[in-house]
Structure formats: C-alpha cells, structure tokens
Amino acid sequence: MTAPAADDGPLPLPARWAALTRASAERTVASAPALLQLAVAVTIAYALAHFVLAHPYPIAAVTVTLSSLGLVLDARPRRVAETAVAMTVGIALSEVILLLAGQGLWQFAVTVLVALTVTRFLSPVPGLPILAAVQASLVSLMPVPAGGPFTRTADAVLGGLVALACTALIPRDPRRAARREGLKFFAAFTAILSSLVTVLRIGDQHTAELVLSRARGTQVLIEQWRGSLDSAVAIARISPFLRRHRSELAELQTMQLHLDHAARNLRVISRRLSVLGDGHPRPELAELLAGILSATALLGQSIDRPELRPVVRQSLVLVAIRLDPRVLTPGQPFAEAALVLSIRPLVLDLLAASGMPLEEARRTLPDITT
Structure with missing residues (x-):
C-alpha cells in the first residue's frame, strides 16, 4: 500500500493562519478604494447636515450614505439610488406615523409593517424592505x-444625494474590478481547455469527468x-x-457576452x-484545442x-478552417463527428469575442452542408 501524498490532508495550523491572513490582506487592499470613498462620503454628508442644515445628530444622513454606497462589487448609480430611496421612504413613513399617532408599542408595529409593505411593493430587491424597516424602527424608537x-x-435625502455624487465624482475605478473578474474567468476557462487537451492526447477518462464538473x-x-462590467459602464x-473609457468598456461587454456563450459550448x-x-487518444483534436487554448x-x-486581438483572430481562423468532420474524422462513428461539430461554435464565439463580426466569423468555418 502506498503512503498518502503529503498534501492530501488538511494544512497545518500555521499554514492555515498564513493563508487566512494573506486572504484578509488581499481583501482589504482590493477594497481600499471603496473604503476611502465611504469615509469621504460619510464625512461630507455629516458635515452638510450638521453645519449647513444645523441638525445636531444627523444619524439618517450617515446611515443612508453608508448603506447606499456599501462595499458590494455592484456600485451602479441605479443600485445606490434604489437603496437611498428605500431607506428614505422608510424614514418618511415612520415620521408620518409618529406625527399622526405618536410613539408606542402598537405604533412601532404599524411603522415596521407599513415600511416593509410599501418598499416591498416598490422594489423587487428583497434586501431593500429590510433596510427601510431598520431606518423606520430607529425613527420610531x-x-x-x-x-x-x-x-x-x-x-x-441629503445622504442619498451625497452617495450619488460620490459615485460619480469619487468613483472606485470600477475598471479595476472588471479587469480582476475577467482575468479570474480566463484563468478558469484556459485551465479547463488545458485539461481537455490532456484528455484528448492521452484519453484520460477520469480527467474528462473532473473537467466536466469544473466547467459547470x-x-x-x-x-x-x-456584473462588474455593467457596474463600470x-x-x-x-x-x-x-x-x-466608455468605448473600452463597451468592447469588454461584447467580449464578455460572447465568452458567456463560449463557456456554455465548452461545457x-x-x-x-x-x-x-x-x-482513446485523439491527437488531431488535441492539437486543435491546443491552438484554441493558445489563442484564448x-x-x-x-x-x-487590445492590440493583441488581431493576433487572436488570426490564430483562431487557422483553427476554424480545419474544423471539417469529413476531413478530421473520416469513416469514424457519428460521436466523433459530433465532437468536431461541437468545437465549431466554441471557435465562432471566441472569434466574436476577439472583435470579429459574427457573419465574418461564420465564413471562416468550412461549409459542411454539401
């Protein structure tokens, strides 16, 4: 019986602590622009409410600003505005009930119920009624x-306006987040392609089953x-x-759309x-996928x-022109031809992701209708 590999078991405690510390540091550094934006925004909101509006304890301005901006990846102005409006509605409803019925247990219950009901009616986002009810509760109590x-x-209202202004004037450089998420996807996508090349070269069935799980x-x-691209745009x-940077982001949105299709075809x-x-090994198909891997x-x-995209298109065209099952799998069972046919849409989507119009990309594939 062979001894288990040294890395089969759980990591030693010092290694786990080191990994956790490294992940915490990376998370904090990645969130640094958002943390700075939040600190500046909440200070501005407090200063305006306290010194300009002469409100001694502008708690609502602070909480609405912080909650509207948040630390989430999706910092779209619409999301910021929706959050600010929901919280403002909760506060306004609570003040109306307080003015009409005063403070008390049943008034508190009515306030929470009304805030939840109204904001749930206004928005499909499930978290917004909770935020509105929290603010309404604070006002009621x-x-x-x-x-x-x-x-x-x-x-x-002031907190919401400050949050929107800071979204535009102190942005978190959403391009960085979009780049990070895009590179994470490409790392996973190319790793799967690399594993498929290995499967085709040596016929490793066990690896094929693992790759399918990872592809999902x-x-x-x-x-x-x-999500990060939509936020950036x-x-x-x-x-x-x-x-x-709008044209650059629009190109990346087009790339992401076609890579979504490519990922489905890879599955x-x-x-x-x-x-x-x-x-069974399939060296010719392995060579084709290796070319796709390099281009991807x-x-x-x-x-x-972006100047690399013409090179990507040239590499993929060289693969596309060979994707004819009559040439690659002559006299083979239908399953072999079907495998070649399933690679064609993948190459088509990658060509479109590189900036080639779809109709032009289709013309690079051999005609198999005759």
Whole structure:
C-alpha cells in the first residue's frame, strides 16, 4: 500500500493562519478604494447636515450614505439610488406615523409593517424592505429631534444625494474590478481547455469527468464579470473621470457576452468527452484545442493589451478552417463527428469575442452542408 501524498490532508495550523491572513490582506487592499470613498462620503454628508442644515445628530444622513454606497462589487448609480430611496421612504413613513399617532408599542408595529409593505411593493430587491424597516424602527424608537418633523427625512435625502455624487465624482475605478473578474474567468476557462487537451492526447477518462464538473463552475465567474462590467459602464455614464473609457468598456461587454456563450459550448464539449468514455487518444483534436487554448490565453491578455486581438483572430481562423468532420474524422462513428461539430461554435464565439463580426466569423468555418 502506498503512503498518502503529503498534501492530501488538511494544512497545518500555521499554514492555515498564513493563508487566512494573506486572504484578509488581499481583501482589504482590493477594497481600499471603496473604503476611502465611504469615509469621504460619510464625512461630507455629516458635515452638510450638521453645519449647513444645523441638525445636531444627523444619524439618517450617515446611515443612508453608508448603506447606499456599501462595499458590494455592484456600485451602479441605479443600485445606490434604489437603496437611498428605500431607506428614505422608510424614514418618511415612520415620521408620518409618529406625527399622526405618536410613539408606542402598537405604533412601532404599524411603522415596521407599513415600511416593509410599501418598499416591498416598490422594489423587487428583497434586501431593500429590510433596510427601510431598520431606518423606520430607529425613527420610531428615538426621541423627536429638536428640528421638528421630517428633520430625519431631510437628512436621508441629503445622504442619498451625497452617495450619488460620490459615485460619480469619487468613483472606485470600477475598471479595476472588471479587469480582476475577467482575468479570474480566463484563468478558469484556459485551465479547463488545458485539461481537455490532456484528455484528448492521452484519453484520460477520469480527467474528462473532473473537467466536466469544473466547467459547470464557470457560470458563476462569467456572471461576476458581467456584473462588474455593467457596474463600470453605468458609473462611466455619469462620472466625468471615466467617460473617456466608455468605448473600452463597451468592447469588454461584447467580449464578455460572447465568452458567456463560449463557456456554455465548452461545457458541451466536456460533456461529450465524458460521455464517450472510451479512453482513446485523439491527437488531431488535441492539437486543435491546443491552438484554441493558445489563442484564448492571448485573448485574456488583450483585456490590458487590445492590440493583441488581431493576433487572436488570426490564430483562431487557422483553427476554424480545419474544423471539417469529413476531413478530421473520416469513416469514424457519428460521436466523433459530433465532437468536431461541437468545437465549431466554441471557435465562432471566441472569434466574436476577439472583435470579429459574427457573419465574418461564420465564413471562416468550412461549409459542411454539401
């Protein structure tokens, strides 16, 4: 019996602590722009409410600003505005009930129920009614401020406006987040392609089944990339500092859309290889996928270096013109031809992701209808 590999068991405690510390440090550094934006925004909101509006305790301005901006990846102006509006509605409803019915147990219960109901009616986002109810609860339980009714509503409006202004004027450089999410996707995508090349070269059925499982996990990564890009595009529309990057972000959105399709097609190829289960090497197909792998790696680098995309297109065209099952798998069972046919949409999507129009990309594939 062979001894287990040294890395099969759990990491030693010092190594786990080191990994956790490293992850914490990376998380903090990645969030540094958001942390700075939050600190500046909440200070501005407090200063305006306290010194300009003369509100001694502008709690609503502070909480609405912080909650509207948050630390989430999606910092789109629409999301910031929705959060600010929901919290302001909760505060305003609570002040109305306080003005009409006063403070007490049943008034508190009515306040929470009304805030939850109204904001749930206004928004499909499940977390917003909770934020509104929290703010309504604070207003219902705390003493009425010296400024009189709707002082806290004014603070909430101010906090929301400050949050929106800081989204445009102190942006978190959403391009960095979009780049990070895009590179994470490419790392997973190319790793799967590399494993498929190995499967085709040596006919490793066990690896084929593992690759299929990993391929299914790419959908989460592509969705995260899409969310970060959508956020970046939305912020670039209102930020004078990011407006010049709108065309670059639009190109990346197009790339992400076609890579979403490519990831789905990669799962189809993985599934076909897993189902074949014969363990036979297929060196010609391995060579083709190796060419796709090389081009995809360059496509990932083109996030930072767009000048690489023509090279990517040339490499993929050289693969595309060979994708004829009558040439690659003559006289083979239908399953072999189906495997070649499943690679064609993958190459088509990668060509489109590199910037080639779809119709032009289709013309690079051999005609198999005759």
